[in-house]
Amino acid sequence: MSAPRTLPASRTALTAVLLGALVLLAVATLASVTVGTRVLSPAETFAGLLGHEGVAATVIWELRLPRTLLGLLVGCALGVAGVLAQAVTRNPLADPGLLGISAGGAVAVVAGSAFLGLGAGIPRVLLALAGAALATAAVYLFASRSPEGLTPVNMTLAGMAMTAFLAAAVSATVLLSASTMDQYRFWVVGALDLPDPAVLLPAIPPAVAGAILAMVVSGSLNALALGDDTAAALGVAVVRTRLLAGAAVVLLSGTAVALAGPIAFVGLVIPHIARALVGTDVRRVLALSAVLGPLLLVTADVVGRLVARPAEVQVGVVTALLGTPFFIWLTRRAKERAQ
Amino acid sequence: MIAAPPRTRRSPRALRSLLPRPRPRSRVVAAVLGAWLFLVVVTAVALSLGDEATSPAALWAALQGRGPENTVYAVLEVRLPRVVLAMVVGAAFGVSGGLSQSVLRNPLASPDVLGISAGASVAVVAVIAIGSLGGPVGVVPVPVAALVGGLGAAALIALLALGGALRGRRILLVGIALSAALTALTQFLLTRIDVYDAQRSAAWLTGSLNARGWGEAMPVLVGVAVLVPAALVLAHTNRALLFEDDVVAGWGVRPGRARAVLLVIAVCLAALATSAAGPVAFVALVSGQVARRLAAVPDIPPLLAGAAGASLVLVADTVARTALPSQLPVGVLTGLVGAPYLLYLLQRRRSTRGTP
Numbered sequence: 001m002s003a004p005r006t007l008p009a010s011r012t013a014l015t016a017v018l019l020g021a022l023v024l025l026a027v028a029t030l031a032s033v034t035v036g037t038r039v040l041s042p043a044e045t046f047a048g049l050l051g052h053e054g055v056a057a058t059v060i061w062e063l064r065l066p067r068t069l070l071g072l073l074v075g076c077a078l079g080v081a082g083v084l085a086q087a088v089t090r091n092p093l094a095d096p097g098l099l100g101i102s103a104g105g106a107v108a109v110v111a112g113s114a115f116l117g118l119g120a121g122i123p124r125v126l127l128a129l130a131g132a133a134l135a136t137a138a139v140y141l142f143a144s145r146s147p148e149g150l151t152p153v154n155m156t157l158a159g160m161a162m163t164a165f166l167a168a169a170v171s172a173t174v175l176l177s178a179s180t181m182d183q184y185r186f187w188v189v190g191a192l193d194l195p196d197p198a199v200l201l202p203a204i205p206p207a208v209a210g211a212i213l214a215m216v217v218s219g220s221l222n223a224l225a226l227g228d229d230t231a232a233a234l235g236v237a238v239v240r241t242r243l244l245a246g247a248a249v250v251l252l253s254g255t256a257v258a259l260a261g262p263i264a265f266v267g268l269v270i271p272h273i274a275r276a277l278v279g280t281d282v283r284r285v286l287a288l289s290a291v292l293g294p295l296l297l298v299t300a301d302v303v304g305r306l307v308a309r310p311a312e313v314q315v316g317v318v319t320a321l322l323g324t325p326f327f328i329w330l331t332r333r334a335k336e337r338a339q
Numbered sequence: 340m341i342a343a344p345p346r347t348r349r350s351p352r353a354l355r356s357l358l359p360r361p362r363p364r365s366r367v368v369a370a371v372l373g374a375w376l377f378l379v380v381v382t383a384v385a386l387s388l389g390d391e392a393t394s395p396a397a398l399w400a401a402l403q404g405r406g407p408e409n410t411v412y413a414v415l416e417v418r419l420p421r422v423v424l425a426m427v428v429g430a431a432f433g434v435s436g437g438l439s440q441s442v443l444r445n446p447l448a449s450p451d452v453l454g455i456s457a458g459a460s461v462a463v464v465a466v467i468a469i470g471s472l473g474g475p476v477g478v479v480p481v482p483v484a485a486l487v488g489g490l491g492a493a494a495l496i497a498l499l500a501l502g503g504a505l506r507g508r509r510i511l512l513v514g515i516a517l518s519a520a521l522t523a524l525t526q527f528l529l530t531r532i533d534v535y536d537a538q539r540s541a542a543w544l545t546g547s548l549n550a551r552g553w554g555e556a557m558p559v560l561v562g563v564a565v566l567v568p569a570a571l572v573l574a575h576t577n578r579a580l581l582f583e584d585d586v587v588a589g590w591g592v593r594p595g596r597a598r599a600v601l602l603v604i605a606v607c608l609a610a611l612a613t614s615a616a617g618p619v620a621f622v623a624l625v626s627g628q629v630a631r632r633l634a635a636v637p638d639i640p641p642l643l644a645g646a647a648g649a650s651l652v653l654v655a656d657t658v659a660r661t662a663l664p665s666q667l668p669v670g671v672l673t674g675l676v677g678a679p680y681l682l683y684l685l686q687r688r689r690s691t692r693g694t695p
Binding site for chain 2: 092142143145146147153154156157158160161162164165167168169171172174175176178181182185186188189264265268269272313314316317319320321323324327328332
């Protein structure tokens with residue numbers, strides 16, 4: 001598969017990598033709380049985190065902490081969803097964006113705000129989840145009814161077709177209405193500046209449910225990597241594994257779309273980076289991706305706040321611009337297996 | 340490692356005799372003929388539809404320059420340029436998608452996924468943004484910007500993927516990554532400009548044939564006339580590349596160079612088509628897959644992919660032109676028409692074993 005030929009890391013190496021990633025994540029989180037249009041000193045940060053009065057406390061509790069939490073949640077969801085999507089389709093190029101899942105959520109959100117005037121919060125989370133679920137179900141049905149059955153190629157193709165169909169529907173909505181275009185262009189980039197911290201709450205239950213499902217199916221996904229027949233011979237319920245993993249992808253990427261817009265690239269890149277570091281075991285890749293996803297997103301958000309002060313560059317833009325060179329370096333480094 | 344087989348140059352014809360015959364040969368021929376017949380019918384329908392429908396007899400007369408003056412004008416001056424443009428753009432995208440999918444052995448390896456469209460898009464939106472933000476308006480014409488952007492992105496991908504074999508995953512991964520970065524830049528530029536400029540950009544980004552004619556069609560027509568025959572000459576090489584590299588080398592074909600040549604043809608076709616009509620969504624990807632499924636062979640016949648692309652763009656543009664509000668360009672329709680058709684084909688045809 002896509003993994004470079006690294007030997008499976010030993011348990012201590014895995015622990016070291018995970019710990020290192022966690023330390024980096026802690027640093028990034030701290031930076032996200034202190035750094036912005038106004039950079040706080042360590043003392044100010046400490047006082048602001050403890051107290052509830054003063055400018056520092058307001059900035060931290062009202063703006064930066066919710067935003068950082070959002071980054072952590074969305075990054076984690078996207079990283080884990082990417083691992084699951086690639087494992088289920090056995091396609092290293094798959095991610096929620098490619099399978100039509102993000103597009104489903106995005107269409108539902110855009111239509112909801114254009115035609116029904118629905119805002120952020122619970123309605124948006126529900127809309128995004130419903131859209132993502134419908135798109136996934138359609139892709140699954142179309143792909144599984146083909147004569148060859150549910151092959152990775154068919155699933156990816158059906159996903160691409162669904163994405164193109166839904167993207168065309170969004171284009172039509174946006175091209176017909178300048179006001180929708182005006183909102184859409186800011187949302188579609190992917191940004192973490194929340195209008196209201198309260199919209200974070202309704203997204204937490206589906207994200208947690210998705211994460212739990214991911215942990216449950218990760219072992220079976222390892223068997224699925226060997227092919228359907230081998231997996232079945234090993235006693236894995238192939239269809240059930242796929243359905244559960246699909247449900248987890250829907251929950252996670254639907255939540256991410258509702259909160260931050262369709263941020264591309266995190267779901268594609270993070271699993272590749274994780275595999276390069278710890279080998280191909282889905283459980284290990286999953287654990288590391290859950291840390292690397294938020295690391296990438298929070299770092300990108302901090303960078304986006306700094307490069308164009310006092311204005312901001314949206315996190316989706318920074319993610320892609322930061323992630324691309326690193327990803328290309330990684331693919332160049334990885335020796336392609338001789339065919 | 341196996342010792343490298345001795346390299347002997349072979350003419351394309353000699354290569355053909357070495358290759359195993361494609362199994363359902365009659366099916367390929369039937370599919371190509373059927374697709375071209377369909378294209379002819381669609382062309383006739385497209386030429387006769389407009390503000391006022393033209394009957395088949397009147398259309399035949401108008402094409403020869405006879406009949407009422409306003410009918411002749413509508414058919415020859417208004418509809419014909421746009422129909423020709425739709426056909427050549429679609430054919431260029433289709434052949435390009437078919438070539439890249441079969442050379443890289445991946446159904447997703449179409450120029451829009453590989454970043455050619457993204458490169459063209461970022462260049463065009465940058466030009467529009469310069470005008471929108473108070474710089475000189477229209478220093479670089481949009482088609483030129485698109486061509487430079489598309490070819491630039493392709494060169495960058497080639498450079499970044501250099502050192503790896505042109506087959507397989509690396510070039511695809513690099514292309515997708517670069518594509519994501521360029522798309523992010525495009526979206527960023529869209530948030531910085533005036534909303535009406537943003538909407539104008541969005542129409543170009545979807546792919547549109549509105550207000551275009553011979554001026555845009557000619558460069559693509561010339562490109563198609565040169566590059567598609569080249570692809571046809573190399574068809575046997577393309578088919579040979581489906582085998583293992585050692586085997587191919589034994590037949591006297593250098594696999595690396597053959598892939599590079601075929602990919603350059605694909606990239607040039609896609610960049611030319613994009614410069615004329617914008618990155619018309621999904622055409623390259625869907626045409627290659629439709630052609631492969633109709634012919635049921637793993638190497639995608641360029642004539643079939645071209646006909647599929649031309650038909651798709653022509654049908655979509657005719658519907659957009661005659662039945663929809665003018666803000667909705669052809670690119671909206673190619674997704675809405677092409678995607679369900681691909682899903683339908685996925686259900687029905689048993690495709691041959693083989694990767695693309």
